[in-house]
Amino acid sequence: MPRPLRTTVIGSYPFPSWLTFASNHLDEFGADDLAELLNDAVAVAVKDQIDSGLDVITDGEQTRLDFNLSFYGFLAGIAAEPPSARRFGPPGHDQRGKHEITGELTAPSGLGVVREFQRLKTIAPAGVPLKASVPGPYTLSGRLIPNKQYPDRFAVAQALVPIVRRELEALVAEGCPEICIDEPSMSCYSYREDVRKFVAMFNETVEPAHGKTRLCTHLCFGNYKGRAIAPRQYACLFPAFLDVHVEEIHLEMASREFSELEIIESISKRKDVAVGIIDVKSYYIETPEDVAARVRRSLKFAPAERLSFAPDCGLSQTARWAAKRKLNSMVAGVKVVRREMGLE
Numbered sequence: 591m592p593r594p595l596r597t598t599v600i601g602s603y604p605f606p607s608w609l610t611f612a613s614n615h616l617d618e619f620g621a622d623d624l625a626e627l628l629n630d631a632v633a634v635a636v637k638d639q640i641d642s643g644l645d646v647i648t649d650g651e652q653t654r655l656d657f658n659l660s661f662y663g664f665l666a667g668i669a670a671e672p673p674s675a676r677r678f679g680p681p682g683h684d685q686r687g688k689h690e691i692t693g694e695l696t697a698p699s700g701l702g703v704v705r706e707f708q709r710l711k712t713i714a715p716a717g718v719p720l721k722a723s724v725p726g727p728y729t730l731s732g733r734l735i736p737n738k739q740y741p742d743r744f745a746v747a748q749a750l751v752p753i754v755r756r757e758l759e760a761l762v763a764e765g766c767p768e769i770c771i772d773e774p775s776m777s778c779y780s781y782r783e784d785v786r787k788f789v790a791m792f793n794e795t796v797e798p799a800h801g802k803t804r805l806c807t808h809l810c811f812g813n814y815k816g817r818a819i820a821p822r823q824y825a826c827l828f829p830a831f832l833d834v835h836v837e838e839i840h841l842e843m844a845s846r847e848f849s850e851l852e853i854i855e856s857i858s859k860r861k862d863v864a865v866g867i868i869d870v871k872s873y874y875i876e877t878p879e880d881v882a883a884r885v886r887r888s889l890k891f892a893p894a895e896r897l898s899f900a901p902d903c904g905l906s907q908t909a910r911w912a913a914k915r916k917l918n919s920m921v922a923g924v925k926v927v928r929r930e931m932g933l934e
Contacts, residue, residue, distance in 0.1 A: 592804075595899065596897075597643070597646070597924050598644060598899070599721075599900055599905070600648075600770065600840065600903055601648050601721075601772065602648075602650060602906035603638065603639070603648070603650030603651065603652065603905050603913065604905055605631070605652065605910075606631060606634050607910075609627070628653045631650075631653070632649045634652075635648075635649060636650070636714050638650075638914055640714075640718065642918050642920075642921050643922075644917065646719045647720060647721070648722065649706055649713075651706075651904065653706055664697045664701050666693070666694075666695070666696045666698060667693040668689040674686070682815075682817070683812075683819055688733045688735050691737050691739065694749075695734075695749045695753070697753045697756075700756065700760060703722055704760045704764055707761060721767075721769070721770060722770070723769070723808075724757055724770070726754060726771045726773035726776070726795060727748070727751045727754050728743070728747040729776070730747070730750050744787065748791065751791065756798075759798040762803050767804060768806065769799060769804070769805055770807065771792070771805065771836070773788075773807055773808070774808065777810060777811060778812055779820065780827045781826050785830045786830055788831075789833050792807070796834075796835050796836070804838070806838035807834060807838075808903070809824070809827065809831075809839065809841060810902060810903050813870065813871065814907070816870070818845075822842075822845075828853060828856065832861070838864055839857055839862075840864035840865075840866065841853070841865065842902040843866045843867065844868055845866070852891055858893065862896050862897070864900050866901060866902035866903070867881060867884045867888075867900070867920060868916045870901045870908045871902070871907075875912060875915045875916060879923065881920050881922070881923020881924060882924075899924055901916065901917075901920070905917075
């Protein structure tokens with residue numbers, strides 16, 4: 591059983607400025623240079639998380655150029671991304687490229703998450719709980735253009751299910767204690783899709799890992815450039831999503847001023863629930879007092895032993911200086927309530 595009122599993160603963490611620069615000049619580095627670069631970046635993300643006092647950490651997804659799009663580099667059967675049709679004006683989702691599907695979708699060498707976890711194990715301090723994150727097949731399908739072989743997004747996503755399944759199976763074999771299957775696209779598009787199909791696809795995907803490690807899922811409404819992409823309501827996901835085969839469901843709450851917070855009551859009767867308690871889309875730095883008040887508010891709907899707290903989404907779209915301060919406040923605020931409850 592996880593620690594009551596535990597503190598965790600979703601997965602991504604801001605790149606140090608030098609990593610952002612280096613990622614635009616990768617052809618200037620040798621193989622050993624790149625290995626050193628990536629190890630150093632993960633070490634920085636781990637140190638920031640450890641310094642904040644988090645109960646569970648990740649590698650900050652420092653080896654991914656993008657939470658989702660970087661995985662397309664592991665896929666066979668897709669064409670190179672064409673130039674964006676819109677390059678100027680305010681940044682938006684339509685400036686992100688899509689790939690044509692040219693053949694059967696496969697990932698001959700996996701999705702690279704196992705290697706990420708192996709690196710994290712060598713860098714993280716002994717005894718610190720670790721978590722890896724993997725995009726779910728529906729989210730992973732978002733930038734792949736359907737064709738005759740895969741006529742719609744569900745068909746594309748279904749073709750990706752065995753690829754993600756194998757990655758989860760390999761992570762379990764590697765001893766990964768917790769895996770987050772990120773499926774923000776399911777929450778984004780639940781208002782117009784058959785949610786029961788989402789649940790069936792999700793459970794088929796996680797079947798090899800279910801019961802063999804701690805599984806959680808992250809459901810949000812998009813965070814590219816700090817912008818959402820969908821109606822921000824969870825109601826249409828439930829009660830169907832109570833049947834997903836995970837131990838914990840994470841919900842974006844802070845950016846929505848805790849709208850629908852009462853939904854965690856029904857979740858906590860079946861599963862653990864992680865409340866997004868830090869708004870990663872705002873540069874207001876929450877104080878520990880802000881966080882403590884939000885924890886107390888969450889405790890009105892779910893017991894401490896069922897609750898975790900995290901930022902709303904991954905922190906990759908947040909400046910590092912702000913991410914560090916937000917994490918510090920989050921941990922400090924949760925500790926205030928732990929002490930009040932005699933849990934610290």
